[in-house]
Amino acid sequence: MLPGIFFTTWRLFEIVTLIPILGMLSWFVHGYTVSNQLTPTTILVLFIVSVLAAFWAIATLIAYGATKYNAHFCAFVDLLFVGALIAGVYYLRGIAxxxxxxxxxxxxxxxxxxxxxxxxxxxxxxxxxxxxxxxxCAMLKASFALGIMNIIFFFVTFLLLLWVHREHGSMVYSSSRSRTTSRRRSHSPRHHGSSPRRSHHSQTYSSRRTYV
Known part of the structure; x- marks a missing residue:
């Protein structure tokens, strides 16, 4: 439960800081599109990465029940976003x-x-x-700073998802072990109950052979 609370908190931080990046960079993308010009790579890379990262963060937060069952895979995707955000910030580094x-x-x-x-x-x-x-200049610089923050945030959620995977795996193992133990206990009286019948049957058969 504790890793789930930490994961939810840091996911909210990611969403709150990714939305301003989307808003500011989409303004530049729209301006270049209206003027029939190609958006520069310095802006386009971070914009695409932030769109995908925001969608991923919202989806994994809403469907947390599925996220904890696939926490190992989700941690791998978060690590990929760390690398993608580093690339986006690197292309926009000139504004710093x-x-x-x-x-x-x-x-x-x-x-x-x-x-x-x-x-x-x-x-x-x-x-x-x-x-x-x-x-x-201020919008690009703010996007650059928020991009650096999200690199840290996604690395933190990567570690938290590994924690979620470990805790959920231990819970599944303990529950399956308890089910196996309960099944063994439920089957054991049947075997004990059948043994007196077998012994009685063997005694009857032996007495018949003695009589003959």
Whole structure:
């Protein structure tokens, strides 16, 4: 039961972090498709992997009853997704060194303050700063970071599925062993019950031979 709870928790982490990757990268894929251009490999690889990984995570979470019976196979698939996510992050690695935001200064450095009969006094103005964010760069950088997180998440679920496989296998073995023991106990009285009849029959046969 404990590995199942941990597995469900980490699967939810994967789904929650994969959905933003799908949303942000699908925006780029749609833009390239509308303009009749091929989506770059740097974006397309991580997008395809995240789509498949999200579908796999949702399916194995909903059908957990089947997942624990095939935990060894599901662990192998999770390990494959670890490698695929590493490939997707590797293709998008160039965005890691980009600066997606900068600050710009707005406003006047000085302004004149009118004091009536005292004349005008020039004083220093208050400068305001605004953050300029490159949306495309920020979306790609966020997808890159979430991809790295999912590499860790899928490796954790790979280990948890091995734990699920081990616990479920031991439970199946113990249940089959208890069934075998109960069957042996249910058959044993029959053999004990038949032995007096056989002994009585042998005594009758021997007495008949003595009489003859």
């Amino acid at each position: 060194h980009e600066n997606c935001s900068n600050w710009s200064k707005t406003g006047n450095d000085q302004f004149a303050l009118g004091l009536g009969i005292f004349g005008d006094v020039t004083v220093s103005g208050v400068n305001t700063y605004s953050l300029n964010l490159n949306k495309n």
